[in-house]
Amino acid sequence: MKDQDITLVTAETLRNEILRHLKLSIGKDPSHASLYDWRMSLSLALRDRVVEPWFASTRKTYEGKHKRVYYLSMEFLIGRLIEDVTINLDVEEIAVQAMADLGQDYYKVVVDEPDAALGNGGLGRLAACFMDSLATLAIPAYGYGIRYEHGLFEQHFEGGQQTESAEGWLAQRHAWEFERPEVTYNIHFGGYVSEENGKSNWNPAETVLASAYDTPIVGWKGQWANTLRLWAAKPVKLFDLESFNRGDYIGANAPERLARTISRVLYPDDTTQDGKELRLKQEYFFTSASIKDLLRRFLAEGNKIEDLHEHVAIQLNDTHPAIAGPELVRLLIDKHDFNIDDAIEMARKCLGYTNHTLLPEALERWPEDLFARILPRHHRIIQMIQDRHLSATGSDIRIIEHGNVKMGELAFIIAHSVNGVSALHSELVKETVFADLHKAYPSRILNQTNGITPRRWLYSCNPALRNLITDTIGSGWAADLERLQNLNAHLDDTGFLQAYAAAKTTNKVRLAKWLKDRNDVTLDTSAMFDVQIKRIHEYKRQHLNILETIALWNEIRDNPTANWTPRVKIFGGKAAPGYVLAKSIIRLINDVAATINNDPVTKHLLQVVYPENYNVSMAEVLIPASDLSEQISTAGKEASGTGNMKLSLNGSPTIGTLDGANVEIRDHVGHENFFLFGLTAAEAQEKRTEHGYSRRAIEASPRLSRVLGQIGAGVFSNGDHHRYSDILHNLYEHDYFLVSCDFDEYFAKQREVDAVYLDVNRWTRMAAANTAGMGWFSADRTIRSYADQIWDAKSVT
Numbered sequence: 001m002k003d004q005d006i007t008l009v010t011a012e013t014l015r016n017e018i019l020r021h022l023k024l025s026i027g028k029d030p031s032h033a034s035l036y037d038w039r040m041s042l043s044l045a046l047r048d049r050v051v052e053p054w055f056a057s058t059r060k061t062y063e064g065k066h067k068r069v070y071y072l073s074m075e076f077l078i079g080r081l082i083e084d085v086t087i088n089l090d091v092e093e094i095a096v097q098a099m100a101d102l103g104q105d106y107y108k109v110v111v112d113e114p115d116a117a118l119g120n121g122g123l124g125r126l127a128a129c130f131m132d133s134l135a136t137l138a139i140p141a142y143g144y145g146i147r148y149e150h151g152l153f154e155q156h157f158e159g160g161q162q163t164e165s166a167e168g169w170l171a172q173r174h175a176w177e178f179e180r181p182e183v184t185y186n187i188h189f190g191g192y193v194s195e196e197n198g199k200s201n202w203n204p205a206e207t208v209l210a211s212a213y214d215t216p217i218v219g220w221k222g223q224w225a226n227t228l229r230l231w232a233a234k235p236v237k238l239f240d241l242e243s244f245n246r247g248d249y250i251g252a253n254a255p256e257r258l259a260r261t262i263s264r265v266l267y268p269d270d271t272t273q274d275g276k277e278l279r280l281k282q283e284y285f286f287t288s289a290s291i292k293d294l295l296r297r298f299l300a301e302g303n304k305i306e307d308l309h310e311h312v313a314i315q316l317n318d319t320h321p322a323i324a325g326p327e328l329v330r331l332l333i334d335k336h337d338f339n340i341d342d343a344i345e346m347a348r349k350c351l352g353y354t355n356h357t358l359l360p361e362a363l364e365r366w367p368e369d370l371f372a373r374i375l376p377r378h379h380r381i382i383q384m385i386q387d388r389h390l391s392a393t394g395s396d397i398r399i400i401e402h403g404n405v406k407m408g409e410l411a412f413i414i415a416h417s418v419n420g421v422s423a424l425h426s427e428l429v430k431e432t433v434f435a436d437l438h439k440a441y442p443s444r445i446l447n448q449t450n451g452i453t454p455r456r457w458l459y460s461c462n463p464a465l466r467n468l469i470t471d472t473i474g475s476g477w478a479a480d481l482e483r484l485q486n487l488n489a490h491l492d493d494t495g496f497l498q499a500y501a502a503a504k505t506t507n508k509v510r511l512a513k514w515l516k517d518r519n520d521v522t523l524d525t526s527a528m529f530d531v532q533i534k535r536i537h538e539y540k541r542q543h544l545n546i547l548e549t550i551a552l553w554n555e556i557r558d559n560p561t562a563n564w565t566p567r568v569k570i571f572g573g574k575a576a577p578g579y580v581l582a583k584s585i586i587r588l589i590n591d592v593a594a595t596i597n598n599d600p601v602t603k604h605l606l607q608v609v610y611p612e613n614y615n616v617s618m619a620e621v622l623i624p625a626s627d628l629s630e631q632i633s634t635a636g637k638e639a640s641g642t643g644n645m646k647l648s649l650n651g652s653p654t655i656g657t658l659d660g661a662n663v664e665i666r667d668h669v670g671h672e673n674f675f676l677f678g679l680t681a682a683e684a685q686e687k688r689t690e691h692g693y694s695r696r697a698i699e700a701s702p703r704l705s706r707v708l709g710q711i712g713a714g715v716f717s718n719g720d721h722h723r724y725s726d727i728l729h730n731l732y733e734h735d736y737f738l739v740s741c742d743f744d745e746y747f748a749k750q751r752e753v754d755a756v757y758l759d760v761n762r763w764t765r766m767a768a769a770n771t772a773g774m775g776w777f778s779a780d781r782t783i784r785s786y787a788d789q790i791w792d793a794k795s796v797t
């Protein structure tokens with residue numbers, strides 16, 4: 001059968017398909033259909049058009065016996081899918097027309113879709129971008145994760161303070177997924193290991209069912225589609241009838257309650273590790289189901305288990321799925337008669353591990369007694385992996401040490417490849433967290449600098465710039481982003497720069513309207529939109545930004561008639577619910593906003609806005625409208641960043657430190673188009689050895705001293721002197737993240753930004769040079785590099 005030519009769909013056929021779904025799938029008459037009904041019908045009609053390429057892709061993979069990539073990730077931060085799918089199928093105009101013919105506004109329907117937030121931030125969004133690129137490149141792949149009933153919490157501000165409520169993306173039917181009730185695996189926990197005839201048997205105490213839900217992920221132009229398979233936990237025994245008949249109605253539901261908690265909620269801790277037993281169970285739950293599933297598929301194709309590594313590449317997105325190593329070893333020994341050495345060797349050939357953080361508090365480790373209680377067999381296998389590692393290398397680095405099972409060391413030792421996510425980060429991985437293991441395995445650590453999908457993060461979210469680029473350099477760049485370099489030839493063309501500035505203005509007006517509707521705030525769209533959007537964390541230094549804002553406010557008040565550059569400071573981001581200092585920073589930003597925005601002397605020059613509940617959909621509105629990108633983390637702490645890439649690509653020059661991928665962004669867009677400040681990673685490390693560095697830096701900076709004095713005097717807290725004593729104490733006494741040391745240079749660099757911004761032509765050229773230089777940061781480039789250097793996987797074309 002010939003592949004469906006997706007371009008052949010017309011508005012009329014799509015309209016009929018939508019109507020058919022409204023009637024037959026939703027059961028509604030058009031005259032009574034709600035927005036939800038229309039959204040479901042449109043989504044189902046679009047999903048239909050993905051099914052044919054999806055089947056064709058699966059068929060080709062089977063027929064060609066192509067190697068498959070399995071991307072295991074605890075998080076997938078997918079966002080909405082309607083626009084993503086229409087863009088990838090190249091049917092946006094047709095969808096708009098079809099909905100209009102039905103009397104519906106396509107864009108209203110689009111924003112009615114819940115934002116699927118099965119992740120916290122960058123790590124989960126990376127997994128989603130990778131799925132897009134794998135499909136676009138036609139590399140056979142599965143994403144494996146958890147189908148959380150509740151995604152990341154919703155953030156609200158009450159009196160400027162963050163509060164959280166449960167998110168309910170599955171409260172309504174999820175249009176994109178296919179339930180696979182026949183694809184289930186028993187996942188075991190607890191119990192004990194017995195020995196019999198030299199064989200170990202695991203006698204588990206608890207069992208839950210992992211049940212599959214598949215979402216097709218279609219690539220550019222609908223040429224290929226892969227599967228995102230998410231696991232839901234269900235009870236093995238639905239209902240304990242015996243308890244019920246005894247009159248124990250609560251006990252009768254116990255199996256169900258126990259099972260469902262496993263896929264109930266996403267852990268909202270972004271970087272700190274959480275030692276909860278439930279989290280360990282979640283990790284083992286989805287990893288075990290995924291490994292069993294890929295083995296079943298492999299064997300069903302008639303392959304020999306000895307050839308597993310030639311057909312299967314498994315990538316671990318951080319250590320959360322690191323138990324995949326021992327699980328695969330276990331299954332090879334118990335079900336396929338491997339000996340331990342061969343099983344470890346095979347697991348190693350299949351596994352790659354991506355490290356995402358150097359923060360010591362974020363490196364997962366489990367108390368050994370807890371680990372041995374939940375996974376007794378894996379505990380022993382890990383000891384055997386460790387023994388072989390110790391004797392083969394002579395290294396003294398252990399996986400189990402001081403009563404902890406260290407998942408980073410496990411992942412490193414059991415994988416054939418370990419990668420960092422930016423050039424700087426990968427070097428620091430070699431020098432710091434894994435310095436000793438790097439000596440034992442000197443060729444294991446690679447670098448794979450992160451990337452972003454240009455389909456969602458430019459083509460879809462920024463139609464104004466999309467059209468200008470296509471008019472200027474022709475089409476084809478969305479799947480070959482390095483072509484953006486061709487924009488360089490136009491950087492001195494006044495007509496192009498005017499059109500570029502006009503596109504930016506269009507996006508700023510769109511954001512202003514969005515904020516007006518949502519929060520009833522009015523923005524001056526001629527002001528510079530200065531944007532910092534990301535999780536709230538001390539290392540990302542939102543507090544550096546808000547302290548600089550206060551200093552600027554002071555200076556405008558001191559000299560209100562000077563030639564100031566009007567600015568709107570835009571913040572977005574959530575703090576982990578238990579991260580007290582991050583929540584304090586949120587409150588400070590909101591308090592400062594309340595004060596500054598009401599100051600008649602300055603309010604036309606400086607405004608602070610912080611819309612609540614930052615997520616992918618909000619990012620899609622904010623990023624195209626940004627003029628300045630704040631990437632101001634303490635050098636050496638941000639592994640890569642991907643927000644930095646999205647903003648620069650959309651024509652927002654960076655003010656930033658030499659951290660993560662900022663280093664490579666600066667090299668690609670040109671040093672003259674990047675506002676650099678701050679200590680380097682090496683200088684930062686050096687600085688921390690100086691006794692009392694922060695107090696000295698504060699005392700040496702009249703500007704910063706004044707700001708901290710104002711906060712302490714209650715200027716932003718109605719005279720409450722203590723509201724921010726945690727932040728102040730931290731800055732004076734510890735300041736591990738070196739806010740005090742970078743403050744003056746940051747302030748000075750911001751004034752340079754002000755001056756350049758007043759020169760419209762120069763600024764626009766700089767912004768356009770950012771777009772032109774960012775082609776290398778397409779996730780397509782990243783995935784090609786993983787495929788070549790780690791997976792040995794090929795595109796099927």
Ligand SMILES: *Cc1c(COP(=O)(O)O)cnc(C)c1O
Pocket residue numbers: 077120121122125533534535614615616619640641642643644646
């Ligand atoms: C890209 C993205 C992130 C990552 O941002 P960083 O600035 O790299 O930390 C986090 N959250 C959302 C919603 C994103 O789209």
